[in-house]
Amino acid sequence: MTTNEDDFGPLCTLDQIRKGEGRHFRPTGGRWRNKAMAVFEENGEYFVTNFICPHSGGPISEGKLVDGVVECPWHGWKFHVDTGLSADKEDGHAVEVYETRIDGDTLMVGGLKRPTK
Ligand code: FES
Numbered sequence: 001m002t003t004n005e006d007d008f009g010p011l012c013t014l015d016q017i018r019k020g021e022g023r024h025f026r027p028t029g030g031r032w033r034n035k036a037m038a039v040f041e042e043n044g045e046y047f048v049t050n051f052i053c054p055h056s057g058g059p060i061s062e063g064k065l066v067d068g069v070v071e072c073p074w075h076g077w078k079f080h081v082d083t084g085l086s087a088d089k090e091d092g093h094a095v096e097v098y099e100t101r102i103d104g105d106t107l108m109v110g111g112l113k114r115p116t117k
Pocket residue numbers: 053054055056057058059072073074075076077
């Protein structure tokens with residue numbers, strides 16, 4: 001996917017993100033302004049997924065992140081936060097994931113990395 005600089009908008013500051021835990025934010029600008037998103041950090045890398053689980057609408061930001069996999073708190077579906085692909089079901093549903101970059105102390109969110117199946 002080609003990066004479009006106009007897609008990027010500020011999502012949160014880095015000090016608002018907690019290791020191993022998701023947080024829920026809405027971009028204040030860019031293509032996804034006001035869209036609910038889940039943010040995770042692991043080993044100094046930042047990951048942004050859709051806030052809503054593709055199974056039944058659970059809050060993915062409330063799931064725990066372990067070894068790059070988040071588990072939805074409602075029914076336990078698991079997703080790789082880098083690709084959005086299912087981590088526990090062959091041909092399982094994917095969650096939307098987004099490009100990120102850091103601008104000063106701000107995490108910016110940009111284009112869709114992979115559409116939901
Ligand atoms: S809503 Fe996420 S697993 Fe059911």
